[in-house]
Amino acid sequence: MTTSTPDIIDLLAGIKPGSSLDRIRTQRPETREQAQKSYLALFEPDNFGDVSLVERQAIASFIAGLHRQPDIFEFYVSPLEESEANRWLVEVIKAEIGAAQAVGPYGQYPAGPLSVEEASGPIYQVSNAGREALGAKLAAALEHAHLLVFHLRDASPKALQALIDAGWTTDGIVTLSQLVSFVAFQIRVIAGLGLLAASNRRAAA
Amino acid sequence: MTDHIITPTIENRPVEFTQAEIGWTPWLEPLAEDDLTQAHLVGLVEASRAKSPYFRLLVRDPAVLEARTKTDKDIFYNTRTGLPRAERELAATAASRSNGCIFCASVHSRFASHHSKRGDDVQKLLDEGVDADLGERWNAIVAASVALTATPPAFGDDHIERLSAAGLDELEIADVIHGAAFFNWANRLMLSLGEPTPAVQ
Numbered sequence: 001m002t003t004s005t006p007d008i009i010d011l012l013a014g015i016k017p018g019s020s021l022d023r024i025r026t027q028r029p030e031t032r033e034q035a036q037k038s039y040l041a042l043f044e045p046d047n048f049g050d051v052s053l054v055e056r057q058a059i060a061s062f063i064a065g066l067h068r069q070p071d072i073f074e075f076y077v078s079p080l081e082e083s084e085a086n087r088w089l090v091e092v093i094k095a096e097i098g099a100a101q102a103v104g105p106y107g108q109y110p111a112g113p114l115s116v117e118e119a120s121g122p123i124y125q126v127s128n129a130g131r132e133a134l135g136a137k138l139a140a141a142l143e144h145a146h147l148l149v150f151h152l153r154d155a156s157p158k159a160l161q162a163l164i165d166a167g168w169t170t171d172g173i174v175t176l177s178q179l180v181s182f183v184a185f186q187i188r189v190i191a192g193l194g195l196l197a198a199s200n201r202r203a204a205a
Numbered sequence: 206m207t208d209h210i211i212t213p214t215i216e217n218r219p220v221e222f223t224q225a226e227i228g229w230t231p232w233l234e235p236l237a238e239d240d241l242t243q244a245h246l247v248g249l250v251e252a253s254r255a256k257s258p259y260f261r262l263l264v265r266d267p268a269v270l271e272a273r274t275k276t277d278k279d280i281f282y283n284t285r286t287g288l289p290r291a292e293r294e295l296a297a298t299a300a301s302r303s304n305g306c307i308f309c310a311s312v313h314s315r316f317a318s319h320h321s322k323r324g325d326d327v328q329k330l331l332d333e334g335v336d337a338d339l340g341e342r343w344n345a346i347v348a349a350s351v352a353l354t355a356t357p358p359a360f361g362d363d364h365i366e367r368l369s370a371a372g373l374d375e376l377e378i379a380d381v382i383h384g385a386a387f388f389n390w391a392n393r394l395m396l397s398l399g400e401p402t403p404a405v406q
Contacts, residue, residue: 024379027286030279031383037272045268068357104356105304112220114305117334148393149356153305155397157210157232170208170233174265174398178273181393184356185386191358192382196375199365 007032008039009186012072013194020204021197039186042179050172054086056179058093058134059141063183065097066149072187073097092133096142100124104150121151140166141176148180209234217403219307222331224314224324227307228402229395235261250274262398273390280383288373288380291321292346296384297391298327299350303335306392308401313388345371349378350385 009032015021025032043056057080064073077093080086106121124146126139134142140163147159163173213230235258236245246252248267254260254274263270281297284290294317301310314331318324329337335351338344349364360382368378 020375021379024376027376028279028283028379028383030283031276034272034276034279038269038276041266041268041272049266066356102356105354107305109305110218110220114221117305144397148397152393152396157212159397160210160232164208164210168208171265173208173233174263175269177394177397178263178266178269181390182269182273184393185390188353188358188360188386188389189382192353192360192386193379195360195362196365196378196382199362200375 005036005040005044007036008075009035009189009193012075013190013197015193015197019197020200021193024196025193035186035189038182042175042182049175050169051175051179054080054089055138055141058089058138059145059176059179060183061090061093062097062100062142063145063149063180064187065093066100066102066146067184067187068101069187069191072190088133092130096126096130099127100142100146102146102150105152107151107153109153123151136166137168140168144176145180148177149184213400213402215400215402219311219401219403222302222307222310222314223404224311224318224328224331225404226315227311227404229259229308229399230402231258231262231399233262233398235259236264237261247271250278259395259399263394277387277391280380280387286376288377288384289320291317291323292343292377293380293384294320295327295330295343295346296350296381297388298330299335299347300354300385300388301392302330303351303354304389304392304396306388306396309388309392309395311401342371342373345373346381349381350388353382353385354389 015025057076060076061073064076077090080089102122106119108118109115124143126142131139144159144163147155160173211232219227238255241255244267245264248264248270249255249260250271281293294313297313298310298317301313310331314327318327326339326343330339335347345367349360349368352364353360365378368381
């Protein structure tokens with residue numbers, strides 16, 4: 001791990017040193033430090049295990065795109081863009097994001113009193129061209145990420161079986177699940193604190 | 206060992222939101238307690254978590270679990286300043302209710318009830334959903350948590366203004382944001398790696 005990585009939430013929420021939001025985050029030093037450590041554990045781990053860095057960056061870019069957060073998308077996609085070997089992925093991911101848009105959360109409930117609250121929405125599948133380009137493993141990861149982002153209550157053992165069939169290990173699925181879920185958290189902290197910072201600046205102006 | 210899923214057979218599976226002490230069972234194989242190394246124990250943060258199949262599954266990636274657990278604890282337990290614990294748990298419950306995580310909602314609604322002594326209002330949130338009328342301060346916290354839980358997030362200046370009008374200062378609003386955001390992490394893990402089991406009678 002490097003010590004030079006800036007605090008990603010501060011960076012993407014536009015929280016400047018000495019600002020009111022900086023002082024608020026300073027009152028939660030453990031939250032700030034551990035959110036950053038979570039990021040580092042996923043994107044700069046000592047050992048990438050069964051999920052490569054490129055796979056992690058591609059999946060995170062896809063998730064940021066599904067949340068329609070251009071700055072966060074740019075943050076995760078830029079290392080791919082800057083790498084000659086991986087640049088081809090960017091257009092593929094962008095095309096998949098375009099085809100995968102939805103508004104969540106939606107999904108089914110187990111039969112019972114909550115059935116009246118069921119809400120339907122798209123079940124996303126990677127395009128044929130996308131699957132060809134990405135390969136079975138990464139394509140399956142994007143489909144699982146879409147499920148977890150938009151209709152998490154539809155998750156099932158069958159969805160995990162699809163990952164295993166595409167070459168994911170149990171360890172890899174745990175890391176993938178943490179990655180999707182962490183980025184969903186990080187995006188919301190950035191969106192929330194970013195708005196709070198902007199509202200504070202307006203009040204002070 | 207080949208990787209495989211677990212498809213549990215569950216009788217009387219929980220089908221509604223409840224404050225009862227329901228359980229959770231995994232769809233992937235957790236590590237065996239006997240196989241945990243020192244690195245795994247560090248990842249678990251608390252030795253007692255080695256008893257939980259959920260944490261023994263997540264500990265397959267110990268560094269992420271360690272940071273996740275410490276983030277969780279600070280967001281909910283560091284209450285020397287800022288939003289009272291009850292209202293952080295309310296934000297967690299609202300996010301879980303909106304996403305549809307029956308297990309997460311059961312745990313955190315119990316905490317919300319315990320710390321607020323407003324078990325009936327908490328039950329109303331579970332029964333009626335996120336539009337239940339719980340009084341303006343709680344309504345503002347629930348609405349903000351639900352908006353932040355939407356994808357794409359629908360949290361806006363109006364939510365900040367409403368929280369502020371309800372008496373929350375900036376630190377407390379940041380606590381609502383963190384509580385709701387964190388459950389968008391927890392709900393995704395709980396819902397996708399296993400499912401709830403009925404309360405033990």
